[in-house]
Amino acid sequence: MKWIWQSPDWPQFTYDAAKFSLLEREFHRNAGVIVGSLAAISDAEVDELRVTLLSNEALDTSKIEGEVLDRDSVQSSIRKQLGLQTDGRRAGPKEAGVAQMMVDVVKSYAEPLTPERLFLWHKMIMNGRTDLETIGGYRTHTDPMQIVSGRLDRAYVFYEAPASSCVESEMIGYIEWFNQAAEAQMPTIVHAGMAHLYFELIHPFEDGNGRIGRIIAEKALAMGARQSLITSLSTTIERDKKAYYQALERANLSLECTEWLVYFSQKILEAQIYVQKMIRFIVFKARYFDRYRGQFNDRQLKVALRLFGEGLDGFKGGLSADNYTRIAKTSRATTTRDLAEMVEMGALKKEGKLRYTRYYLPMEG
Structure with a gap:
């Protein structure tokens, strides 16, 4: 057996549940702090926080893949999608597309995952692309879907995903697992971490798998916390994306995924702390300009x-x-x-x- 999906036990992931009880409690404690903080600030401050977190996440999930977007265009597009006042700026196709996906995740976070939702997100983040065979659908090309690192002349294939002909059946199983795990109230951090890993191992799209996989993890976190605020997972991952890719590469090797889940859980908790700091920052900003109004x-x-x-x-x-x-x-x-x-x-x-x-x-x- 060379690849994990060729295992006779695929996709029966295993993990040491005892390692996650404290992490799960910490996740829900942090979520409670965030919800309580939101209840104590104004609607305008909540709107600014949401725009800031969504735009940061849009920029950083793209940056992880080596794609740099225009911050002002992303923010303007997110404000428009949320029905807030904008500066009238016209966003480029990439900025508009990823902004649409981020807002759609917030609005639909409590709904079950479906192929149609995944296809919609793919169309959004591939907005303006003309170089792909399939946009808004699973990959169909016959070439192997390989994840390669290193120089072009010395490329190293560290993972090969299931063939395109297998993707639809793999994704039927994946979506069924995701929704059943949510209904069964699997520990939230385990659900999010496994959902991301399992999706990346299938790699169902021609491009955009990383961005969609991370937003699926955000959806799992929002479902578990029962609130729509984005956790800023990509913003946290982007600070050390080398460690993220190394963790994913190690997780390719075995269906026993405790190591990956511990890594991912720590990133989730870091992301929650970042959100708490952002709430304090937004409140400080509002108080700051109130205090110095007319003095500058x-x-x-x-x-x-x-x-x-x-x-x-x-x-x-x-x-x-x-x-x-x-x-x-x-x-x-x-x-x-x-x-x-x-x-x-x-x-x-x-x-x-x-x-x-x-x-x-x-x-x-």
Whole structure:
């Protein structure tokens, strides 16, 4: 036997259930904290959080596959899909497609998984593609579906999926398993991790399997938590996608998938912590602009908005005077005066001295 799906026991995955009781409790505890936090913030803040998380997830699930999208276009398209006010920006086909998929997942998270839903998502993320034989359907090509790494002249096939002729029957079994596992209330983190792995091992589409596989995992998490907020799984995975691909490669070797599930569960919990931080960040942003309304000049307001636009991580290494001068399109002397004013009023924290001076938003943690 060379490939996992050639095993006589395929697809009977096994795992050590004892390893996941504490992880499962932590998942549901975190989910409860998130739901409670959402109940304590305004509708406008919930909308901003949802747009931010969905756009980050759209960008990062694409980035994992080496595809860089335009952030502003993705956000504008997501706002449009959610029925929120937009800047009127026209999104490109890739940005519009992945935005549609992210919003559809949120709206349909509680529904059973179906082939039609998978085909719809595939059409969305392949929006604008003309190089594929099949869009919105399972692959049909006769060539082997191989996952290859390394240089073109020294390529290494680390996995080959079932033949296209087997995909439809494999996916009938997969979808039946996914829905039955949800109904049987399989531990949520196990359901999500196994759903992602099982889908990737079938690799049913000509392209886009990673993105759809990760969104299926998000769907499983939302179903288990009984709330539609995206968990930011791709955003967490993208920070160390090399480890993600290594974990997937090791999981190709055996139907005993405890190691994979432990790795994936840890990523889920990290993603939940990220969401909690994002909630605090969104609340801080709203309070920040309430506090300093009318106190900033146009330059200071522009820079403050840009700082928040950088998200939780902010400017790498902090905001420098040179950054401020470029963003505000002003002189060095004016920059010095503006920054001193913002520090004095408490709108920025100052760290370092002379050319090593950097400025940060005054958010704890």
